[in-house]
Amino acid sequence: MTNTIQILSIEKTGKESSLQKEHNNKSIKIIDGYFFSTNLDDQKFTKISKLISNDVSQTILTKKNVNNVLSSYSNFNWVVEIKFLPGVTDNIATTVKEIIKDNLKSSFKSFELGSTKIILIKGRKEDITKISKNEANPLIQTIKIYPFKKYLNNFKKNQFKIEKVKLPKKKYSKKEINLDISDHQLSLIGKLGIEEIDKSRRGTLGLDLESLKAIRNYFSTIKRKPTDVEIETLAQTWSEHCKHKIFSAKIDDIHEGIFKKYIKGATEKIIQLRKDNFCVSLFTDNAGGIEFNNDWIICHKVETHNTPSALDPFGGAITGIVGVNRDCLGFGKGAKPIANTYAYYLADPNKNYQLYRQKNNNDPMLPANFIAKGIISGVRVGGNCSGIPTPQGNVYFDDRFAGKPLVFCGTVGIIPKKIKGKLSHKKKANPGDIILMAGGRVGKDGIHGATFSSEELDPNSPVSAVQIGDPITQKKMSDVIIRELRDENLYSSITDNGAGGLSSSIGEMAKESGGFIVDLEKVPLKYNGLYPWEIWVSESQERMTLAVPPANVKKVIKRFNARGVEATIIGKFIKKEKAIVKYNKTEILNLDMEFLHEGYPKLNLKTSFPKIKKEKKKIIKKSSLIDKLHKLLSSTNIVSKEFIATQYDHEVQATSIIKPLQGEGRVFGNATAIKPLFDDEKSIALSQAAYPQYAETNPYDMAGCSIDTAYKNLIVSGANSKKIAILDNFCWCSSDEPDRLYQLKEAAKACYDYAVAYQTPFISGKDSMFNDFKGFNKAGKSVKISIPPTLLISSIGVVDKISHLTKITPDDGDILVVLGKTRNELQNSVYSKIIGYKKSKNPVVNSKDALRTYRNFEKANKLGIINSAIGIDLGGIGIAVAKMAIASKKGLTIDLKLKNKISVDQYLFSETQSRILVSIKKNNLANFKKIFITSDYTIIGKCTGSDVIEFKDNKKIMRSKISDFAKSYKQNIKGL
Amino acid sequence: MNVLVLSGYGINCENETLHAFEVVGFKGKIIHINDLIQNPKQLNNYQVFAIPGGFSYGDDTGSGNAMAKKIMTNLYDQLIDFSLKDKLILGICNGCQILINLGLVPSLNKKDPEVAMIENKSGSYECRWVDVKVSNNKSPWLENISTLNLPVAHQEGQFMIPINLLKSIKANNLISLQYIDHHKKLAKGQFPFNPNGSKDDIAALTNQNGNVLAMMPHPERAFYHYHIPNWQSKTLKKFGDGYKIFMNAKKFFA
Secondary structure: OEEEEEEEEOOOOHHHHHHHHHHOOOOEEEEEEEEEEEEEOHHHHHHHHHHOOOOOOEEEEOOOOHHHHHHOOOOOOEEEEEEEOOOOOOHHHHHHHHHHHHHHHHHOOOOOEEEEEEEEEOOOHHHHHHHHHHHOOOOOEEEEEEEHHHHHHHHHOOOOOOOOOOOOOOOOOOOEOOOOOOHHHHHHHHHHOOEOOOOOEOOOOOOOHHHHHHHHHHHHHOOOOOEHHHHHHHHHHOOHHHHOHHHHOEEOOEOOHHHHHHHHHHHHHHHHHHOOOOEEEOOOOOOEEEEOOOOEEEEEEEEEOHHHHHHOHHHHHHHHHHHHHHHHHOOOOOOEEEEEEEEEEEOOOOOOOOOEEEOOOEEEOOOHHHHHHHHHHHHHHHHHHHOOOOOEEEEEEOHHHOOOOEEEEEEEEEEEOEEOOEEOOOOOOOOOOEEEEEEOOEOOOOOOHHHHHOOOEOOOOOHHHOOOOOHHHHHHHHHHHHHHHHHHOOOOEEEEOOOOHHHHHHHHHHHHHOEEEEEHHHOOEOOOOOOHHHHHHOOOOOEEEEEEOHHHHHHHHHHHHHOOOEEEEEEEEEOOOEEEEEEOOEEEEEEEHHHHHHOOOOOEEOOOOOOOOOOOOEOOOOOOHHHHHHHHHOOOOOOOOHHHHOOOOOOHHHOEEEOOEEOOOOEEOOEEEEOOOOOOOOEEEEEEEOOHHHHOOOHHHHHHHHHHHHHHHHHHHOOOHHHEEEEEEEEOOOOOOHHHHHHHHHHHHHHHHHHHHHOOOEEEEEEEOOOEEEEEOOOOOEEEEEOOOEEEEEEEEEEOOHHHOOOOOOOOOOEEEEEOOOOOOOOOOHHHHHOOEOOOOOOOOOHHHHHHHHHHHHHHHHOOOEEEEEEOOOOHHHHHHHHHHHHHOOOEEEEOOOOOOOOHHHHHHOOOOOOEEEEEOHHHHHHHHHHHHHOOEEEEEEEOOOOEEEEEOOOOEEEEEHHHHHHHHOOOOOOO | OEEEEEEOOOEOOHHHHHHHHHHHOOEEEEEEHHHHHHOHHHHHHOOEEEEOOEOHHHHOOOOOHHHHHHHHHHOHHHHHHHHHOOOEEEEEOHHHHHHHHHOOOOOOOOOOOOOEEEOOOOOOOEEEEEEEEEOOOOOHHHOOOOEEEEEEEEOOOEEEOOHHHHHHHHHOOOEEEEEEOOOOOEOOOOOOOOOOOOHHHEEEEEOOOOOEEEEOOOHHHHOEHHHOOOHHHOOOOOEOOHHHHHHHHHHHHO
């Protein structure tokens, strides 16, 4: 009899090696443990352990062998036992349960189990504690440290325990909330949540006083008190996360708000100017859609998952990526996800910031390297397990992300234009349609996620706001939808369950039919004891909501079930514009749809001109040009991110055509391309850009630079300039402060100006407005760390022909040319940060000049005149030259006889926008000059094919080996 | 010539694998494991059984393990039967891990699995292109091929083989692909040429008949010339190296 199965690898695993190396301790061994809620008899123990282990590579521990087996590895004296907290998604346990049920059929039915990581160590207790901190997150896991002897004892006496979710078994009775109370009491409800009988609070609703008063007014008009479910629902639906109140608010004299005026306004203006069918579906759906070819639409969406990733980096990031995958599944009738993108803005992983959410060094922020590693692996597991390639991304480091990392996750999807003769991007839940919930079950995951991600991270942030994605459950569900349901038009509408859970998804879809009636007790639960309001707002992952005509319901459920996916009828859509929720036949929510969606008080925002924070001048360190190049190449924001590219599967689906690592020398590219259809040579090029470093100096130009770079990268990759669309993701800070709002307004204005100038429409976007950390430093002093305003522009474009795709590697004899003018724009550059800085300016984009360059480039590229090309961005010409040489492993000679009043350093490292470094074959030079007569260019050197890069000015030649530059460029980032 | 491409529970390379077979002339179908379990007789309609790459069951309890157990419980005899006929079986990446866990490869002493797939030595997932050489002509899948340039993408690609078994594997010529370096010499465990630390640089094994091939690299991802890294700088034919493997299957039945 035993209640545990514990398995260890006979040989040292990769994980064990890296742990041993990291802690300089050879006596570390990891056991995969499974704790069962019931005792297993010997027969079951043998059967199950055989099912979940490998005879060849693993040993199963038993009461008999445990001592001998383990002592053969080392003389362990400590044990770290890491388990998930009750209720936290345990994907391994889910699989094991499935294996057992699948293979043992009826012989073993009702049981619970939890997966456990057991680390055995020989060492001092201090070291053990340190290791455990690196391996677990107390927010989602319990960590027990105890002597090895106790472990043996536990083993022999069946004392390993699984912790089950313990929820109050109190029956739910409809709860009415009295809002006729003082303003103070009212605002407490908003800030801390609804009060329970025992005076405890449910957790923040994120509702301000004005909103609560609007709710009070509504209910006094309909002459009854609101229920708790109604207040919870309104809090979700009206959250900043769901309604984007700041973007839609009147701001200064902009009555329609910045979203309507600048973002949507830009797209409307562009559609009017272009007069084509490029834009298919904009802003209204889960993702934005554009035309790919005559038969297919592609869609793109980028989301942020910042606050959850600060609390649980792995869980936050995996949920971020599988969550945005669902946005594609929920685009139109369901687009197939074909590529993921990522962008991380992180604190220096090599620094120890020592920040605490509470006084007296309590509730510490996770260390920066733990956050960085967790985020990187979260997206790895989410993307790889889903079979969606993740080719495109970037990482940027700055101390100001120490309080909150920014995690952008994006997905591209593809869908036929028409399905059974009907436009696929149009969907409409009809009155009478059944509401079907498919995918995972509902637990307490992420309760209050939507309301909480709109709030600053402070000591009262609820910990239950963390979810962990389960990519396999989602993959199973996704396959059924795309392959077995969609193309037969078996449902009329579909959307995903993300922030706000069912309350949001059903609420949004019901706009199409009128209203809805939901029976909450029908929703399948992970464990009993959830209150109806929790079921209604839970953010448990991997669920889609479908509107299915009654005639098809049986068929749809059957197809889901046949693939091991649950699907449950939970209500129906109705014509009447009412939102109605029942729980065991008692009506617990009954709201007018109009009030639910539009009843929130509109904000009226004022901005004020901020004090411009100019970069402090820094003395330029004296060193040689070569030395400076090495320093820049190895700086965290320029150094290669190859280690991420190789752990993200970018080849799956066999679509990768321009890969993240480019040239024989493997340079981390700033654009990638996939060819999504076997029978069409058209490709999709992807890129993205953000310049938080420019934001405090000039938010308008910061936004201009982001749009220019994201657009330019696609032009450089070979995309058709008429088929480029962009997405905006604003991550702001302190958006209740007038000077931050001024920056926001300026950035949005630039979005309009540059998008219209480039005629590249915004097709989708998202904002996250409060990325601030309020807490304490080590000395106990209260600190506030705000991220620099960050606008990520993601670009997606169509490349018409394979021959248009460019490469970054020049050939021997090529002439090197910089397209575009170089100005002294070193302020806030990588050079100024690393080397020093005198008098300079922030980069400003001149869209007219830029467009002339881009149009000429496009023309020349189509004619085959461009042999290789790379966009010039961080680190300027110097870094672009180095990357070309490293990628091609071919030497370059650069001529520095400069004509204008610009120094060598300013010329080589300035981050002036809208420039491209290209190489031209000699015999194309005349043709090149003909085309580029209307735009600026400078011939700067040639490709020699040697093994060095050399820079020549009037006096001397400076050179260094390409292999040395490559070494600097490929250095490991410290702390990762 | 019909190919059955398996899907379900997180397998994810079925579309491109089927496409590769179709281009060389096969007719084929993607069939969900549950449908195959429901009606195993349909196996009779196929000459090739392909288990594509992916992340069946999220690699939980070891890559390929859970799916292998599902097959063992429900389809084992039918699959053994298939492997004993004049038919072909291919397992790519996760498919390779599943075949190894089923014991269909190397299948020297039947039934129980003899080889294990374990975590890469680097401890991390590796998505990169490698060169492999064909170590013998045992398998029809690899006939007339000397080297291949293909991508790998896996977390657990290391073949773990007990010493005695390795001897008989070698004696029976069952090592079919091995990682090589830039000079076409065996990688000798050297990263990144050997991306996972596999002993003897093993990238693929066959059974004794050679009709069952379990390979970690992905031929379907190196099918067209534009799949190859930096294809723009190279003079290439229409197809990449992966094509040869699928063509060999066609030739086998021609």
